[in-house]
Amino acid sequence: MLLLGIDLGTSSIKVSIVDARTQQCVASARYPDTESAISTPKPGWAEQDPGMWWDHVGHAIKRALGAVDPSHVGAIGIAYQMHGLVVLDKDGNVLRPSIIWCDSRAVETGNAALEAIGRGRALNHLLNSPGNFTASKLGWVKANEPKIYERVSKAMLPGDYIAYKLTGEQTTSISALSEGIFWDFKEDHLSEDVFTYFGFDTALIPEVRPVFSEHGRLGKAVAAELGLSAGIPVTYKAGDQPNNALSLNVLKPGEVAATAGTSGVIYGVTDQLLFDVASRVNTFAHVNYLPDAKRLGVLLCINGTGILNRWIRDQIAPGLSYEAINREAASIAIGSEGVRILPFGNGAERMLGNRLPGAQIHGLNLNKHTRAHLFRAAQEGIAFSFRYGLDILRENGMRPSRIRAGMANLFLSDVFTDAFVQITGVPVDLYRNDGSVGAALGAGIGVKAFANESDAFSRMEPVRTVLPTGDTGAYERAYNDWLSLV
Known part of the structure; x- marks a missing residue:
């Protein structure tokens, strides 16, 4: 079938x-x-x-x-x-x-x-x-x-x-x-x-x-x-x-998924009716929620992630491939030599209390910085926004030991992926999967083509795992500088 x-x-x-x-x-x-x-x-x-x-x-x-x-x-x-x-x-x-x-x-x-x-x-x-x-x-x-x-x-x-x-x-x-x-x-x-x-x-x-x-x-x-x-x-x-x-295959309490497309999301599964008192993160019924077997997804959403990466490309280097952008970004040292970018330019940000701060560029030196600095600063700023949000999730009892993500969008960039892992301190397992494949497998579960939900993913293996190195000083300094601007 x-x-x-x-x-x-x-x-x-x-x-x-x-x-x-x-x-x-x-x-x-x-x-x-x-x-x-x-x-x-x-x-x-x-x-x-x-x-x-x-x-x-x-x-x-x-x-x-x-x-x-x-x-x-x-x-x-x-x-x-x-x-x-x-x-x-x-x-x-x-x-x-x-x-x-x-x-x-x-x-x-x-x-x-x-x-x-x-x-x-x-x-x-x-x-x-x-x-x-x-x-x-x-x-x-x-x-x-x-x-x-x-x-x-x-x-x-x-x-x-x-x-x-x-x-x-x-x-x-x-x-x-x-x-x-x-x-x-x-x-x-x-x-x-x-x-x-x-x-x-x-x-x-x-x-x-x-x-x-x-x-x-x-x-x-x-x-x-x-x-x-x-x-x-x-x-x-x-x-x-x-x-x-x-x-x-994030279906059980404690399992966590992430995505970094137009928007960015960390999504953790729990069996508890959790809520954030400030509604900075949100809890919804997961796909396998049942009244007598509650499975809920605690969702952190950042509206402005990949859309910032795209905007930077379209305005500064129209026609340049994302692969080329990633190579240029990788040529710049961690911290982008002082350039800081806030990615919040795509609607009200829930994790910021539904504020509309807009996307912002700080620290730009016209005599020193190049487009490569902007490429890297954009991806670091997005990774820093994930760290900011993950800290909110941690406040609410979600402490992931691993995160699973599809090898797509920003996770195709070594710069972004490394920044994400090092600044959050959480290993990431990358899979060749996406939303349309997930929808197809969901249809298979619904039509009982598989013995159970987990059986639909019995052949799935990570294609890459990125681990924290423990040497995060440069990222932490850049993050704290970025945080002071939020």
């Missing part, structure tokens, strides 16, 4: 096809070839058209299917950018562009909800402040776009929408609802506090099903358009960070 995984990213759609027997990726494709646009109608806003996602999903699937026999595809899984809001009318039509994860407009909406519900009650039941998450975004629509809101029949996360387009069925999961701050963990049902405060009707929420379960079957017309067989089940969908953890 072949398993098809869709990764709905901010920049593009990636599709991978995995052979369930070997657990190996046999085909993959990405669409579009250039990064997808993010619309910013006002400062701090960030939107994308769900119709664009759907169009790109179709192109990516067709590209990937060119290398395999489509009739062997037996299940579909979906990973998606978290915290977005998609609103549909009664006929299933999208009513407005999706308000995506890095949009900051609902911060005050969420803060007002927190005060009304009560900080203690919200944290104990939601494990988070309503903050800038999906429920607050829907509350913003209700308050600011009432004519649109009154037509809303269903509110969805981005992956719920793609599954609906594939199958015609509208479903969601506890994991998805928890990332939207719709879920009460103490009562294990939709939050009465949130729905009462915002005046939401629970009928806005699609049918709740387990992450690993059937979320509908591929319709005939869609199947014909994509070149697939009708009736293939969608058996898995999860937010990109829980899915990234799944793709790295």
